Amino acid sequence: MVKNCNFVEKLRDLGLRPTKQRVKMCEVLFNREKTFHFTINDLVKLISNEMNEKISLATVYNTVHAFQKKGYLKEISINSDKSYFDTNTSVHHHFYDEDTHQLIDCDENDIDPVNIKKNITGKKINSVEVLVKVASDNQTQK
Amino acid sequence: MVKNCNFVEKLRDLGLRPTKQRVKMCEVLFNREKTFHFTINDLVKLISNEMNEKISLATVYNTVHAFQKKGYLKEISINSDKSYFDTNTSVHHHFYDEDTHQLIDCDENDIDPVNIKKNITGKKINSVEVLVKVASDNQTQK
DNA sequence: AACTACATTATAATAATTCTAAACTGTTGA
DNA sequence: TCAACAGTTTAGAATTATTATAATGTAGTT
Numbered sequence: 001m002v003k004n005c006n007f008v009e010k011l012r013d014l015g016l017r018p019t020k021q022r023v024k025m026c027e028v029l030f031n032r033e034k035t036f037h038f039t040i041n042d043l044v045k046l047i048s049n050e051m052n053e054k055i056s057l058a059t060v061y062n063t064v065h066a067f068q069k070k071g072y073l074k075e076i077s078i079n080s081d082k083s084y085f086d087t088n089t090s091v092h093h094h095f096y097d098e099d100t101h102q103l104i105d106c107d108e109n110d111i112d113p114v115n116i117k118k119n120i121t122g123k124k125i126n127s128v129e130v131l132v133k134v135a136s137d138n139q140t141q142k
Numbered sequence: 143m144v145k146n147c148n149f150v151e152k153l154r155d156l157g158l159r160p161t162k163q164r165v166k167m168c169e170v171l172f173n174r175e176k177t178f179h180f181t182i183n184d185l186v187k188l189i190s191n192e193m194n195e196k197i198s199l200a201t202v203y204n205t206v207h208a209f210q211k212k213g214y215l216k217e218i219s220i221n222s223d224k225s226y227f228d229t230n231t232s233v234h235h236h237f238y239d240e241d242t243h244q245l246i247d248c249d250e251n252d253i254d255p256v257n258i259k260k261n262i263t264g265k266k267i268n269s270v271e272v273l274v275k276v277a278s279d280n281q282t283q284k
Numbered sequence: 285a286a287c288t289a290c291a292t293t294a295t296a297a298t299a300a301t302t303c304t305a306a307a308c309t310g311t312t313g314a
Numbered sequence: 315t316c317a318a319c320a321g322t323t324t325a326g327a328a329t330t331a332t333t334a335t336a337a338t339g340t341a342g343t344t
Contacts, residue, residue, distance in 0.1 A: 017290065017291070017340090017341060017342080018341085019290095019291060019292080019340075019341075020292095020340090021291080021292070022291090039331095040331080040332085041330095041331085055292085055293095056292060056293045056294070057293090057294090057332095058292075058293065058294080058295095058332095058333080058334090059291075059292055059293070061331095061332070061333075062291080062292080063291095075221055076221065077219050077220055077221035077273055078219055078221065079217055079218065079219035079220065079225055079226070081300080081301075081330070081331070082330085082331060082332090083221060083331085083332090084221075095260075095262060097262070097265065098268065099265075104262070106260060109259065109260075110258065110259055110260035111256060111257065111258055111259065111260075112256070112257040112259070114253060114254070114256060114272055115253065115254040116252065116253055116274060117251065117252055117253065117254070118237075118248060118251075118252035118253075120237060120239070120246070120276050122278060122279060123239065123276035123277060123278060123279060124276060124277065124278075124279040125274055125275070125276055126240065126275045126276060126277050127273075127274070127275045128272065128273075128274050128275075129272070129273050129275075130256055130270065130271070130272050131219050131269075131270075131271050131273070132258060132267055132269070132270050133267070133268045133269045133270075133271075134262050134265035134266060134267055134268060135265060135266065135268050136264060136265055136266075137264060137265060137266040159309085159310055159311080159320095159321065159322070160310080161309075161310075161321090161322060161323080162309090162323095163322085163323070164322090181300095182300080182301085183299095183300085197323085197324095198323060198324045198325070199301090199324090199325090200301095200302080200303090200323075200324065200325080200326095201322080201323055201324070203300095203301070203302075204322080204323080205322095223299070223300070223331080223332075224299085224300065224301095225300085225301090
């Protein structure tokens with residue numbers, strides 16, 4: 001369990017002013033055992049329900065994007081109508097359950113390293129993401 | 143060059159009525175040498191500019207989704223504000239140029255098959271997508 | 285304490301997509 | 315051939331996710 005004062009320090013380290021709202025959002029996002037996947041909407045609900053706080057929607061967007069830019073959150077590519085974020089910023093891949101719209105982390109043992117043999121001249125690789133989409137297997141019960 | 147009557151047949155095979163609009167869209171999408179990546183907006187522009195046709199926006203959405211559902215088009219996962227589609231429906235991966243927002247196909251020689259060692263009980267794998275994000279390499283010139 | 289640059293906020297604006305309900309059109313079968 | 319019906323198209327309204335705006339608030343510095 002990370003103390004709030006640590007969030008203040010952390011925010012300062014990232015070059016972000018430790019405002020009330022940002023510290024609160026750190027508490028919701030990073031006071032966790034397991035990595036956490038969410039959409040902006042999930043987060044807004046969590047803040048208002050679980051924490052009984054009111055942070056403006058615009059601030060939630062601003063702050064999540066600030067955290068992402070500083071590498072404190074990772075955005076995950078899922079073709080969808082909304083953006084997903086991940087508190088696990090290390091290189092790792094995901095399963096996406098198309099039934100429940102839930103993300104599941106792959107750890108490094110789940111998927112072998114992806115070997116890319118092509119490169120685009122003048123461009124550098126920023127990220128390599130594998131997304132495995134799964135859905136309930138209805139073949140058997142049909 | 144595929145003839146229009148072939149599109150009519152193809153549509154019927156897929157269980158879709160070969161309406162004027164659908165045949166026109168087939169012409170724009172599939173009368174090509176190379177695989178084609180696009181957003182709905184790209185497609186609407188192509189139809190009105192290149193073909194001088196007017197097809198309602200709702201119809202373009204309906205038709206693209208119908209084609210996708212029937213496996214005649216593939217949707218590509220890119221974290222973004224819009225959906226990307228691909229006329230190449232075979233299993234293959236992509237480079238995404240973050241500067242120009244362009245997609246580049248990887249053929250099977252560019253990326254080794256992805257080996258997934260985890261499986262989720264009761265779920266089957268619908269797709270495995272690798273997205274390699276690239277951007278201009280400014281390190282050297284800075 | 286006061287100044288200033290950065291943050292927050294409510295609200296408006298925008299963008300992508302889906303919904304609606306009326307008009308239209310392939311297809312089928314008499 | 316033509317009527318009938320189910321599937322389609324359409325314009326426009328509605329919805330959803332996100333970004334912009336401009337006024338107000340606040341953290342950090344002097």
